[in-house]
Amino acid sequence: MTKVVAFNGSPREKGNTSILIRHMLEELEKEGIETEEVHLGGRVARGCTACMKCFEKKDGHCVYDDDCINDCIDKMVEADGIILGSPVYFTDVTAEMKALIDRAGLVAMANGDFYRRKVGVAITAVRRSGGIHTLDSMINFLLFSGMIVPGFPVLGIGKEKGDVDKDEEGIRRARDAGKTMAWLLKSLEQAEKS
């Protein structure tokens, strides 16, 4: 079964990023795609330490196994589609999302780029400024990992938990991105078969 895993870099478990992710996942589920949302908040111990042990060991994992990153890597390898979601923190992704990008990204490079040809989408929740830069940070990871990235990254506006639900255009974009991701995954599946 086709599967999409979404990583939420917000420390707020049911905040605006999660709401946007849920709208996307609902559209994917309508198309029979299995989904999972993974919260990074409170579960990431460190960023990349540049120890380069992943290039020595080449075992598909980060040498630091005391937090959720190796579990996230396994989920990414298994999935057909990957959603990265982060609120804007000082015009960029959260520390949790950056740790996932750097550690999961380097491990993939050390192991033959194992996310290549998966479908990747980025989403962000923003109060006022820095949304595009935050999306760029996540999209660069998706592209430099060899993933296929459809148009219309998702940006929802809100400050307090739940505010994003009032951003009608942001919700519409999230739903549309879910539909597009489902369409692309199914098209790629068909192409593989033929």
Ligand SMILES: Cc1cc2nc3c(=O)[nH]c(=O)nc-3n(C[C@H](O)[C@H](O)[C@H](O)COP(=O)(O)O)c2cc1C
């Ligand atoms: C440490 C911190 C830094 C933030 N920096 C920005 C920022 O640079 N620009 C902005 O528009 N909002 C900023 N915000 C607001 C959040 O992006 C906004 O509240 C978002 O909706 C939170 O999403 P969440 O509910 O998923 O955590 C910041 C919030 C925090 C806690």
